[in-house]
Amino acid sequence: MRFLVLLIGVLLFARMNPFEPVITPQNTTVVKPQYFKKAKVYLPSDARVLKKIIFVYQNLNSDIKQKEVVINKDIDFHSPIIVLHNPKEVGFKKYRISKFMTIYIKDKKILIKTKDKLIRSFFLVKPFRIILDFKRKSDFPTIKKHISNIFLKKVVVGSHGSFYRVVLYFDTNYKYKLTKTDEGVKIECW
Known part of the structure; x- marks a missing residue:
């Protein structure tokens, strides 16, 4: 009898999707910090x-x-x-990665100029890197480009058959906002 009461109690409070958050965030806007001057x-x-x-x-x-x-x-x-506190202000620096991709960097903004469609993006923490997968049937050797920038250290591009992967290695962990544009992908870090 106790088992039946316990089972009914559990079923009454169970949700259809246990991975769905109970509380939905009210404010989804990204607030950029005010830097110390x-x-x-x-x-x-x-x-x-x-x-x-x-x-x-x-x-x-x-x-x-x-x-x-x-x-x-x-x-x-x-x-x-x-x-x-006077961060170094420079113009966009251009890095030609391959015949179908160019990266522009200014301050903590990255513009990846490509005509290929972004399939997915995610980040990994140790070391901090942002991974971007672009749709393109291709077969090329892995490209490694060391970047002489304040926060972005290295770019690695590798072919995976129906898509290619771009990995951006950073000097430390950052919060970032990724935006798809007509020219490719824009990433703002802070």
């Missing part, structure tokens, strides 16, 4: 030697960490200490 700090009038600076930051896993920089130099308290 500049901070000006005035020290008290009794400051004479700057011993160290401690930066407290949050990583992608939301862990709070710190980095300590030892200075140990004389300072003038009348002048401010300025902390400046």
